[in-house]
Amino acid sequence: MLSGRRVVLGVSGGVAAYKAAYLARRLVEAGADVRCVMSESATQFLGAQTLAAITGEFPVLSFWDEADVSPHTALGQWADVMVVAPATASTIAKLASGTSDNVLIATALATEAPIVVAPAMHTEMWENAATQRNIAILAADGAHVVGPAAGALAGGDHGTGRMVEPDEIVAAIAGALQADLAGWRVVVTAGGTREPIDPVRYIGNRSSGRMGNAIAVAAARRGAHVVLITAAAAPAVAGVEVIPVETAQEMADAAWSRCDDADVAVMAAAVADFRPLLPSDEKLRRGEGMPEITLEPTPDILAGIASRSPRPYLVGFAAESGSLEGARRKATTKGVDLLVGNDVASPGSGFGTDTNQVTVYRPDGSAVEWPLLSKTEVADRLWDLIRDDRQGD
Secondary structure (H helix, E strand, O other): OOOOOEEEEEEOOOHHHHHHHHHHHHHHHOOOEEEEEEOOHHHHOOOHHHHHHHHOOOOEOOOOOOOOOOHHHHHHHHOOEEEEEEEOHHHHHHHHHOOOOOHHHHHHHHOOOOEEEEEOOOHHHHHOHHHHHHHHHHHHOOOEEOOOEEEEOHHHOEEEEEOOOHHHHHHHHHHHHHOOOOOOEEEEEEOEOOEEOOOOOEEOOOOOOHHHHHHHHHHHHOOOEEEEEEOOOOOOOOOEEEEEOOOHHHHHHHHHHHHOOOOEEEEOOEOOOEEEOOOOOOOOOHHHOOOOOOEEEOOOHHHHHHOOOOOOEEEEEEEEOOOOHHHHHHHHHOOOOEEEEEEOOOOOOOOOOOEEOEEEEOOOOOEEEOOOEEHHHHHHHHHHHHHHHHHOO
16 A cells, blocks of 8 residues: 555654654555654654654654655655654644744655654643644644553553554555545444433443544544544544434434434444443442333434435444444344454454454355454555445445
């Protein structure tokens, strides 16, 4: 997908700059022609010679000491795509305002190629209102924002702000170049619904929403306008409209209302099958004895969409434990175009993981089994399949 494509890698001055070396290697392995530009502070974290050895080209470090009379415009015009990784809070602010006081920002201003931005900073800096305003500006300007992720940060801290891993950035770059879903209207559901027992407790499941988020983000990177209806934390990505929900009924109402105008609906959420018939308005207390909870079915969101005429291209998900026979059966009875089944008991394929191993079923019961992959790659493979199906209509 990146073979022969010209990628400018911009590295700004954060500790995550060490990952830029691996990112450069992954891009080269993918067949891309890579050139780098570094801010002055980036060289405090990563040696320019390291990137030169990986890419075969010495990075651009300043306006003044380069062979080219205008290094930033030359790089900007050369690029098919530019990625800034890591993108510090300062760099994001400069990109948003157009403050070209270093050669990296000037290169970004001088290119008409798509720009991918991979934020990396401490949680407090990421959550600061100024940073969120700047990210919103970049997204509105068309930048492809990937991450940040939650995890270990500099100085032993933990939280959201960690730069996503290089493979995910490579996928974002490929998506920014591909744009094969441009003009598509897509609805995705994600996360696990919560059905209240009382104001404190609920019936739920372990779904993190990561698979649904990956599907939504992949579609947006490839040019689609995405409505993400989610009961989990949502990514901040250009092209993704987020509708937060909590219960199955709220998710059903949102999905049914937005699917009328959709080209594709991917129902990746883990929706509770049952809910308490009469949830308590007050907290249930141990001293009052064992409560009796009567359950009733929740709405069948997938069936509701499948029954519409016309309906969008419809993809369902089935999380199983052990045998995938239930997923195969749903594929043949639910009125879907594709049914994605996964065994949550399988190592690396359960809730909350960064990977997934799925089998994709068609209504005739035929199936294709994919190996254990990152959820980002599962999402891209799924969109490849959907694209090919729809183009064949």
